[in-house]
Amino acid sequence: MALFDRFKKQQAKQPSKKADALQTAKKSVAASVGAIPQVAQQDGKKKVAEKKVEKKIEDKKEVSIVDTKAGMFSGLLLKPHVSEKAAVLADRGIYVFDVPISANKVEIGKAVEAIYKVNVTHVRTQRGIGKVMNRGRIKGRRNAWKKALVELKKGQTITLVEGV
Numbered sequence: 067m068a069l070f071d072r073f074k075k076q077q078a079k080q081p082s083k084k085a086d087a088l089q090t091a092k093k094s095v096a097a098s099v100g101a102i103p104q105v106a107q108q109d110g111k112k113k114v115a116e117k118k119v120e121k122k123i124e125d126k127k128e129v130s131i132v133d134t135k136a137g138m139f140s141g142l143l144l145k146p147h148v149s150e151k152a153a154v155l156a157d158r159g160i161y162v163f164d165v166p167i168s169a170n171k172v173e174i175g176k177a178v179e180a181i182y183k184v185n186v187t188h189v190r191t192q193r194g195i196g197k198v199m200n201r202g203r204i205k206g207r208r209n210a211w212k213k214a215l216v217e218l219k220k221g222q223t224i225t226l227v228e229g230v
Contacts, residue, residue: 136180136181138180139173139176139177139180139181140181141166142165142166142169142173142174142177143163143164143165143174143177143178143181144163144164144165144166145163145164146161146162146163146164146226147162147163147164147213149162155215156226159217159218159220159222159223160215160216160217160218161178161215161216161218161224161226162213162214162215162216163178163213163214163216164211164212164213165191165212165213165214166212167193167210167211167212169191169212169214171189171190171191171214172189174189174191174214174216175189175216178216178224182224184218184219184222184223184224185218185219185222186216186217186218186219187217187218187219188216188217189214189215189216189217190214190215190217191212191213191214191215192212192213192214192215193210193211193212194210194211194212195210196208196209196210196211
């Protein structure tokens with residue numbers, strides 16, 4: 067059985083290809099982070115020394131989280147609802163938007179906060195079912211709609227349409 071032990075010892079001494087690949091992968095990841103760990107043995111104890119790598123940082127436009135969120139909610143607010151009643155409500159801090167029928171109050175509130183950077187206190191919704199209309203022998207239907215009345219924190223305003 068000594069013959070087999072000799073092969074085991076030789077395999078243990080030679081690092082496998084997988085171990086080499088793993089070490090190179092660790093080094094590349096550490097280099098991308100900015101530090102390469104190096105192991106040095108002194109007095110039988112392993113010590114890890116970090117070698118810092120300088121990186122050139124290119125001038126790039128930083129995208130804030132708010133801008134990203136605003137992009138996520140861009141299709142949720144279709145348009146501001148323009149009417150006399152909406153203008154009167156805007157003076158009281160309540161703004162009216164046309165929204166998709168599938169939108170809920172939580173999504174609408176988050177969308178207004180992300181796009182206009184204000185604090186929303188209440189969201190109320192109204193839904194209209196499309197009315198069936200007859201034009202001679204042709205039957206048709208008006209589109210269903212949904213609008214949201216969004217109330218903001220006192221002192222905050224949204225500049226939508228002034229002077230309407």
